[in-house]
Amino acid sequence: MTKRCLLITLFLIISYSTLFSQNVITYTYDSNGNRVSRKLTVIELKSGVTKKANDTDSSRVILTSEKYIKIFPNPVKSELTIKIVGYDDGVQKNATIYDMDGRMLIKTNSLSSEGPLDLNALQDGVYILIIKVGDEVSRYKIIKSK
8 A cells, every 4th residue: 555655646746847848959060060059948837838949037057068179171171170169178089980991091299179180191081080089989971072
């Protein structure tokens, strides 16, 4: 009997909280299709009437991620621009380029938050760019063409 009362109470608490709040997650993407940010909008309802996500009188907007890495242009001719946003300035940033056979071709141990990476030494082809910012690792496919 105690388990049954506990389960009913738990069910009522969960259903009550879902009736009076709603979460909306919005993602934004850059022109290459990379996700650059995620915005979580928590809407707390004062009644049983559903409100639209753009109503702001009773909603709290929580920005959960402003960190992103943008690389452009791709395909690249000579210089690839790497833009790193939202990370601490003291965090170690480096980039490594591999060919499709896994051979390391270029390694930089200190990237700036925005700057060019010279790819003139590479032949035309497809390469893998690995960017490490602190403990986070991002991988990109780069196309080099003239």
